[in-house]
Amino acid sequence: MAIDLRPEIRIQPIDHPINRAAGISLSILRLDEIHPVVSGNKWFKLQEYIRLFREGDYAFILTFGGAHSNHLIATAAACAAFGIPCRAWVRGFHGQAIETETLKECRKLGMELHFIGRDVYSRHDEIFLHEVQLQYPNALIIPEGGYGPMGIAGAAAITNYIPAETELVCCAIGSGTTFCGIANGLLPHQSALGFTVFKQGATIAEELQAQIPHQRWVLATDYHFGKFARHTPELIDFIRYMQQEHNLPLDFVYNAKMLWGLLDMIKQDKMAAQHILCIHTGGLQGNRSIAHLLEA
Numbered sequence: 285m286a287i288d289l290r291p292e293i294r295i296q297p298i299d300h301p302i303n304r305a306a307g308i309s310l311s312i313l314r315l316d317e318i319h320p321v322v323s324g325n326k327w328f329k330l331q332e333y334i335r336l337f338r339e340g341d342y343a344f345i346l347t348f349g350g351a352h353s354n355h356l357i358a359t360a361a362a363c364a365a366f367g368i369p370c371r372a373w374v375r376g377f378h379g380q381a382i383e384t385e386t387l388k389e390c391r392k393l394g395m396e397l398h399f400i401g402r403d404v405y406s407r408h409d410e411i412f413l414h415e416v417q418l419q420y421p422n423a424l425i426i427p428e429g430g431y432g433p434m435g436i437a438g439a440a441a442i443t444n445y446i447p448a449e450t451e452l453v454c455c456a457i458g459s460g461t462t463f464c465g466i467a468n469g470l471l472p473h474q475s476a477l478g479f480t481v482f483k484q485g486a487t488i489a490e491e492l493q494a495q496i497p498h499q500r501w502v503l504a505t506d507y508h509f510g511k512f513a514r515h516t517p518e519l520i521d522f523i524r525y526m527q528q529e530h531n532l533p534l535d536f537v538y539n540a541k542m543l544w545g546l547l548d549m550i551k552q553d554k555m556a557a558q559h560i561l562c563i564h565t566g567g568l569q570g571n572r573s574i575a576h577l578l579e580a
């Protein structure tokens with residue numbers, strides 16, 4: 285499916301008993317609807333890299349990720365849309381082609397895959413990225429997840445879709461790139477609440493602080509459900525409930541944890557804002573790995 289370069293993005297109001305009881309208007313910016321497999325936020329994070337590629341003198345895009353990575357699919361689809369050759373180094377056991385659904389899709393979109401050992405590669409390791417660049421001087425290298433200043437600049441464009449009456453914007457945090465972009469694009473009366481989806485989320489605060497030029501943001505770090513990509517029966521029930529009763533699909537890694545956490549905070553009377561907008565970052569392709577749990 286082709287990608288619309290300036291997509292219309294729907295805002296879905298949510299009338300859940302918890303936000304209704306609190307008198308809070310809650311809606312969801314459906315970035316997930318941009319594309320069936322490309323995570324909405326990944327698409328935005330890639331925009332500046334794509335622009336750089338087209339303006340520069342590069343031969344191909346090279347990036348990195350795991351075998352279930354939303355970032356790899358997004359990169360493959362974006363490169364396909366623009367006719368850009370792309371390669372990915374997939375973290376895993378050396379030479380062992382673990383063909384996940386995600387990787388099959390990447391290959392179908394024309395991405396060239398190379399498998400590398402976990403020991404060769406560590407996330408966002410600048411020395412490693414520098415060495416790869418020396419090895420492939422004509423490659424435009426995108427760090428895993430679209431991490432970094434270019435990713436932040438791309439993600440800031442998401443705020444063009446936020447209505448002015450919004451007081452609080454919520455977003456799930458992986459590397460924090462999307463969150464920084466959103467925080468950077470807020471209007472002065474708006475603030476941001478980020479939900480970390482991995483253990484010890486507070487450890488990311490300092491890194492975020494360095495990239496956000498104001499103090500109108502906070503983290504909620506208690507809603508990781510054990511650790512990154514871990515799910516519980518309670519979380520699965522919540523995903524099924526939101527789909528069935530509110531027509532809202534949620535991925536189990538990011539957006540389900542964010543919304544569960546937000547509703548929990550509203551229930552505990554911790555929210556002062558009257559108008560809250562959640563950014564649905566997509567990630568629904570990842571639910572294929574738990575399809576058997578989500579079926580009725």
Ligand SMILES: *Cc1c(COP(=O)(O)O)cnc(C)c1O
Pocket residue numbers: 323325326354355429456457458459460461462463535538539565566567568
């Ligand atoms: C990657 C991803 C995130 C996290 O984005 P960061 O910019 O790394 O914080 C959130 N949601 C989905 C669906 C993602 O794929």
